[in-house]
Amino acid sequence: MPVARPELSDSRVIAHVDMDCFYVQVEQRKQPSLRGQPTAVVQYNSWQGGGLIAVSYEARKFGVKRSMRGDEAKQVCPEIQLVQVPVARGKADLNDYRNAGSEVVTILARRGRCERASIDEVYLDLTIAAEAMLADNPPECLETISEEAVKSHVLGLEEFPAEVGSDARERVRHWLTRSDASRRDKLLACGALIVAELRLQVLEVTEFTCSAGIAHNKMLAKLASGMNKPAQQTVVPFSSLSKLLGNLPIKKMKQLGGKLGTSLQIDLGVNTVGDLLQFSEEKLQEFYGINTGSWLWNTARGINGEEVKGRLLPNSHGSGKTFPGPRALKTVASVEKWLSELCEELSERLQSDLEQNKRIAHTLTLHAHAYKPNDSDSFKKFPSKSCPLRYGTSRIKEDALSLFQAGLREYLGLYNVKTSGNQNSGWGITGLSVSASRIVAIPSGTRSIMNYFPHQEETCPQVLLSSEKLIQDAQLLSPSENCLGSGGHLTLQSIEPWIACGEEDKETKHSMPLDRQKEDTEMCKLKLQDKETLLCSSPAAEVYQGWEKVQTESSGDYLTEKIRDSLESEEGKRKSNKEKGMSTISRYFQSQHSGSLLKVENASTSKLSESSSLSEPQSQLPQENSLARGESSVDARLCSQIKLKRPAWSYDVDEVDQDVLNELPKQIQEELQAWLRPQKRSNTVKKDLGITRYFLPAKDK
DNA sequence: ACGGATTAAACA
DNA sequence: TTGTTTAAT
Numbered sequence: 001m002p003v004a005r006p007e008l009s010d011s012r013v014i015a016h017v018d019m020d021c022f023y024v025q026v027e028q029r030k031q032p033s034l035r036g037q038p039t040a041v042v043q044y045n046s047w048q049g050g051g052l053i054a055v056s057y058e059a060r061k062f063g064v065k066r067s068m069r070g071d072e073a074k075q076v077c078p079e080i081q082l083v084q085v086p087v088a089r090g091k092a093d094l095n096d097y098r099n100a101g102s103e104v105v106t107i108l109a110r111r112g113r114c115e116r117a118s119i120d121e122v123y124l125d126l127t128i129a130a131e132a133m134l135a136d137n138p139p140e141c142l143e144t145i146s147e148e149a150v151k152s153h154v155l156g157l158e159e160f161p162a163e164v165g166s167d168a169r170e171r172v173r174h175w176l177t178r179s180d181a182s183r184r185d186k187l188l189a190c191g192a193l194i195v196a197e198l199r200l201q202v203l204e205v206t207e208f209t210c211s212a213g214i215a216h217n218k219m220l221a222k223l224a225s226g227m228n229k230p231a232q233q234t235v236v237p238f239s240s241l242s243k244l245l246g247n248l249p250i251k252k253m254k255q256l257g258g259k260l261g262t263s264l265q266i267d268l269g270v271n272t273v274g275d276l277l278q279f280s281e282e283k284l285q286e287f288y289g290i291n292t293g294s295w296l297w298n299t300a301r302g303i304n305g306e307e308v309k310g311r312l313l314p315n316s317h318g319s320g321k322t323f324p325g326p327r328a329l330k331t332v333a334s335v336e337k338w339l340s341e342l343c344e345e346l347s348e349r350l351q352s353d354l355e356q357n358k359r360i361a362h363t364l365t366l367h368a369h370a371y372k373p374n375d376s377d378s379f380k381k382f383p384s385k386s387c388p389l390r391y392g393t394s395r396i397k398e399d400a401l402s403l404f405q406a407g408l409r410e411y412l413g414l415y416n417v418k419t420s421g422n423q424n425s426g427w428g429i430t431g432l433s434v435s436a437s438r439i440v441a442i443p444s445g446t447r448s449i450m451n452y453f454p455h456q457e458e459t460c461p462q463v464l465l466s467s468e469k470l471i472q473d474a475q476l477l478s479p480s481e482n483c484l485g486s487g488g489h490l491t492l493q494s495i496e497p498w499i500a501c502g503e504e505d506k507e508t509k510h511s512m513p514l515d516r517q518k519e520d521t522e523m524c525k526l527k528l529q530d531k532e533t534l535l536c537s538s539p540a541a542e543v544y545q546g547w548e549k550v551q552t553e554s555s556g557d558y559l560t561e562k563i564r565d566s567l568e569s570e571e572g573k574r575k576s577n578k579e580k581g582m583s584t585i586s587r588y589f590q591s592q593h594s595g596s597l598l599k600v601e602n603a604s605t606s607k608l609s610e611s612s613s614l615s616e617p618q619s620q621l622p623q624e625n626s627l628a629r630g631e632s633s634v635d636a637r638l639c640s641q642i643k644l645k646r647p648a649w650s651y652d653v654d655e656v657d658q659d660v661l662n663e664l665p666k667q668i669q670e671e672l673q674a675w676l677r678p679q680k681r682s683n684t685v686k687k688d689l690g691i692t693r694y695f696l697p698a699k700d701k
Numbered sequence: 702a703c704g705g706a707t708t709a710a711a712c713a
Numbered sequence: 714t715t716g717t718t719t720a721a722t
Binding site: 043044047048051052053066067069085091092094117118119289291292314315316317318319320321322324325328369371430431433435 | 702703704705706707708709710711712
């Protein structure tokens with residue numbers, strides 16, 4: 001695993017925050033009468049009382065454990081309250097928990113770079129905040145230390161000689177405020193104060209408790225957060241390392257809980273982290289490869305250079321369900337039905353992500369588990385398949401089904417001919433999931449980008465000699481028939497849907513009633529041009545290029561409906577009026593003055609966090625950045641390079657000097673990259689692709 | 702192949 | 714790059 005910056009002298013301040021039995025807390029907040037009671041969250045009540053996925057600490061005292069069945073739990077704890085996970089479309093619906101997790105992240109991201117590690121865990125890099133505190137207002141100068149902070153657990157504190165008669169909290173207070181501590185300890189002390197404050201804020205705002213670990217790296221912070229739960233925090237001073245790791249079972253370390261940990265035990269006789277110290281780095285690399293070997297060597301010493309990534313949003317979305325044993329799906333029709341449910345959920349979440357975060361997913365992947373009784377190679381796995389993701393529920397459904405059928409043919413083998421149709425030929429599907437990945441932010445600082453483009457707007461007709469016929473052809477050639485048909489690879493390329501967000505028609509807007517205007521801007525009118533689709537069918541590699549124009553009225557009704565309409569309707573295609581012939585892209589660039597509805601959550605008020613967020617873009621949470629007002633000469637140079645041998649909005653990246661790009665403000669560079677990167681052309685498409693050509697990255701071959 | 706539904710990331 | 718595998722919660 002990543003061996004970024006592994007230093008023994010690592011003095012960062014890293015926290016790992018872990019929500020206590022999170023799903024239970026969410027349900028208890030919904031239903032306060034459950035608070036304080038032994039409670040568990042369960043899904044699928046039908047069989048044996050369902051499976052537990054979260055257990056309150058009261059219930060744990062009775063020996064109730066995660067992944068018990070509901071019936072079992074009732075036996076050991078008759079009083080237990082079992083709450084069902086919400087169900088939608090016949091499957092567990094985790095949205096309540098995702099949303100609750102977002103509430104928490106919003107608060108935890110206030111003081112430093114924040115990485116959402118899972119639905120209920122985050123890592124924080126508090127180094128800058130801690131350094132600032134140490135410089136301005138160190139704990140040793142404080143007259144009072146927060147109650148929450150003195151409740152911290154400080155590893156190795158017992159070793160310190162302390163005044164007799166002092167209780168645990170007094171000892172902690174003393175440790176936190178020692179003026180003769182090492183710099184590293186002082187930084188951790190600051191971290192502990194900050195985390196205590198954050199946890200308190202989380203509690204006040206969300207009513208959720210959490211536990212935390214504070215250490216010099218992610219690995220140790222994670223380890224510590226689990227040591228004292230619930231609702232407590234644990235600090236790992238450097239000096240406590242050897243004792244901590246010395247006889248810690250190897251499997252307790254993150255990443256070593258599985259096969260690698262087992263191999264360490266069985267093959268090398270390593271049972272504790274301390275045991276690892278005997279092995280040279282080279283030896284470990286010999287056994288486990290360069291990266292893993294080095295990672296293990298460092299781990300043994302409490303060294304871990306992994307950075308806290310500034311990421312508040314997930315990198316993928318998925319929706320899946322298992323169909324165990326007798327419930328296995330045995331007909332394509334039933335698979336289609338369930339895929340349809342899964343795709344609806346996925347599509348809904350993609351819509352939300354688009355609206356709330358302005359991000360677009362690029363890849364659709366289908367996973368399935370299958371069995372095939374008698375066959376000899378019966379243990380073959382169902383292959384996962386992916387293709388470019390086209391927005392719109394019905395399209396996602398179509399594509400997912402195509403992917404499934406491609407996978408099924410491969411799984412069953414080529415001999416199993418045509419339409420064994422809907423009749424059970426022995427196989428069964430025990431699990432299905434669809435997921436969307438490669439999610440990238442739409443350049444949210446559209447305006448800032450626009451500052452670097454010529455403002456003149458003309459249409460760019462020649463590129464778009466609207467080949468409506470071709471479009472229609474392309475539409476008919478769904479990936480199913482087309483690309484999967486001849487046993488070849490998926491060859492459909494769909495260039496992303498362009499979404500414009502913003503005010504598109506000033507005149508109209510000004511004449512609108514005020515409240516309407518407000519509504520309008522706030523609701524982010526997305527204009528969606530559905531994709532440009534390129535198809536190249538297997539052998540001939542013939543390239544079709546088509547444009548579909550979908551236009552939403554600028555009167556701006558409710559966004560969501562608009563989007564859905566334009567996404568779903570196959571008839572929204574031809575609607576042209578004055579904008580006919582204008583590419584979506586150009587319209588996109590025209591609509592730049594977007595009143596962008598990005599809610600900047602976490603507008604931080606503290607100077608500390610401001611300074612930290614200045615240095616690095618924190619996350620892809622939409623930031624309404626004003627930015628880079630410096631009128632640069634680069635500005636002019638770029639404009640001159642983007643000149644108008646093409647329509648105003650288009651440019652040929654090949655003509656843009658990389659050095660010029662490099663001189664742009666970093667943020668602009670990133671935005672441009674975001675535009676360019678997803679446009680990379682697959683090497684299966686060699687011919688001139690018209691408009692897409694202009695978006696090819698210059699140096700990326 | 703009843704430890705379900707998700708997510709992430711490395712590796713080939 | 715796509716698909717597979719591991720791991721964690």
